[in-house]
Amino acid sequence: MSTAVSVMPGLTLAGIGQGFWRLLPLSMFVVVFGLAYGLAAVQTGLTPLQTVFMSFAVFAGTAQFAALELWGGQIPVIPLLVTTFAINARHLLMGASLYPWLKQVPATQRFGSMLVLSDANWAMTLNDCQRGKPNLGLLVGGGMALWVTWMGGTLLGMTFGNLIANPARFGLDMVMGCFMLSMVFGGRKSLRMVLAWCVAALTAWLAYRYLPENTHVVVGAIGGGLVGLFWMEKPAEPKAGRADK
C-alpha cells in the first residue's frame, strides 16, 4: 500500500533564491545562536580559525556546543565522534522523511541538497511536501540562508567574545548548558520521553561517578535510547524529529 506522493520538480536557481529569502527572516535567530557559539568557543580556547572552521564544516549547532564541553588541550576523539553522531542522528530521520520526494530527483541533487539539511529548512520543506507542493529549492536555498547566518553569527561572537574579560560574571559560561537544555525541552514531550531523560540522567551520573572519564555521554544516550527501543511511540504519532535552532 502506498499513499500518493506529489511530484517533486528538479532544482532551479530561481527556486533556490526563493527558498533563501523565505528562510532568511527566521535565520536571524540563528545569528544569535551563532553568536553564542562563537563566544563560547573563544572562552573554551579554540583558535579563531578552528572556531570558524567548525561552523563551516559541521554546521550543526547543538553538536558544536557539545564538542566545546569535551574540548581541552587534549580531546577524547571516540567519545567526541560518538556524541556528534548521537546528537545528529536526527538527521537520519529527517532525510528518511523526505525520501519519497527526494528519490524523484537525480542523485546529485538528492545528496547535494542534504549537505545543507538542518532543522528549520527540513521542517518547512516537509510541510510543503505533505501539502502537495514539494519544493527542493526551499531545502537548498533555506539551508544556505541558515548556513550564511550561522557563519555570520559565529564571526560576531568570536569578535565580541574577545572583548569580555570575565564571562562567568555575566553568566555567559552558561550559554552552552542553557542552549542544550532548551533544545531538550523544545522537543516533543511525553511520559515516554520524560522516562528516557530520567534514565539518561541517572545512567550518565553513574557513569560519570564510576566509569572512566567521558563515557557518561555515550552511556546516557544509549540508556535513554533503550527506553525508546522498548517503549515505542504509537503508530499514529507524526514522524521524526525535534525542532532545533
Added chain:
Amino acid sequence: MMATDGLNGLLVICLMGAVTLLTRFGGVLVMSVVPINQRVESFINAMSGSVLIAILVPVAVEGDMAARMALLATAAVMLAVRRPMPAIAAGISVAAGWRYLM
C-alpha cells in the same frame, strides 16, 4: 586522546564534520536500501534528547549554585513559553544575578 592545537584541532573538526555528513546522507542512503522501521525511529528520537541530558549531568552536579539555578530557570521558561531564546536569556540572567547577589 588527541591534541587540539592548530592543525590537530582542525583534523578533529574534520572528523566531526565527516560524522555529521554521514548523518545527513545516511537517512536517504538507508531508505534506498531498507525503510527505517518504527523501532529504530523510536530509539533515535529517545536518544536525541538523552544525549543532551547526559552532557548536562556534570554541569548540574559539579557546577556552582548559580549554574544549577540557571538550568532550572531555562527549563521553567522553556516549559512556560516554549521558545528557546527567552529561556536561554533567563538562564544567563539568573546565573549573572545569582553571582552578583550571593
